[in-house]
Amino acid sequence: MTATVSYPPPTLEDRTSSSYSSYLRLSLAPVGPAPALLDGAWWPRSRDLDAELPALTAVLDPLWGRITRVTVNPTYWPVFPRKVPVAGHVVKVGWFLAEQDPHELMLLSYQVGRWDLLVIPPRTPPASAAWLMAAASDPWAHRPRAG
Helix, strand or coil, X not given: CCCCCCCCCCCHHHHHCHHHHHCCXXXXXXXXXXXXXXXXEECCCCCEHHHHHHHHHHHHHHHHCCEEEEEECHHHCCECXXXXXXXXXXXXXXXXXXXXXXXXXXXXXXXXXXXXXXXXXXXXXXXXXXXXXXHHCCHHHHCCCCC
16 A cells, blocks of 8 residues: 655745744764764755745854755756845855755854754655664764774
């Protein structure tokens, strides 16, 4: 038996409601001595950067410093703006094809530096997304084995 579930894109009303952004699906690697290849994982609800980036930066700006630039691989982002207005500032969006993994988002801050997040496709089943988010934010999962 096969079940098909449709995930309609969020409406403008959904995106502007406080409950939409309060449930940001984000998992960050803990700060510590273990170097991580990824700084965490993000599971957006859509492929619309205009709709998704404001909630992401609202959480990350206080933690990592003001996010000023984001880069994506356009393979999985059908439309991406050059600039996205977020709380109190504008985030510039750039794109790279061969240079950037299509499943990653790079965030830059003048204050602190660079972060790389695994982007989990919006339509990923919840159990798979939870596993991917946990794996991407585990600094020990990406370290080469000794010996």
